[in-house]
Amino acid sequence: MQLNHLNLSVQDVPATRALFETYFDFTCTDPKPNDALSVLKGPDNFVLVLMHQRFNEKGNHTYPDAFHIGFYLDSQAAVNQMHERLLQGGIPATQAPQFMRKTYGFYFSFDTFLIEVTTPVND
Secondary structure, three states: OOOOEEEEEEOOHHHHHHHHHHHHOOEEOOOOOOOOEEEEEOOOOOEEEEEEHHHOOOOOOOOOOOOEEEEEOOOHHHHHHHHHHHHHOOOOOOOOOEEEOOEEEEEEEEOOEEEEEEEEOOO
């Protein structure tokens, strides 16, 4: 069994879609992209759905403080390159990469959630 789908509730669907397309190699599968819902496919066929917060029927628009999604890269150099690429693109990745719990990486906030970019560190 494999986790192959995640739905994220966001404030700005187009901006979040652009982040995933530009920096994380996702492709929009929508025939007509819009500001309400977007279906993206990752390089490994993982499906990411971005849904505008207005669809939250009970009005819950926040994730728990520790909620995050993560991307594992192949090396410390790749993590550093991604951090620099995000900064150059105007993405507020203000935390510099660092060693954390047998990994090397960083976190940054985008829209309503936290994103981790990391790589394992071998002892």
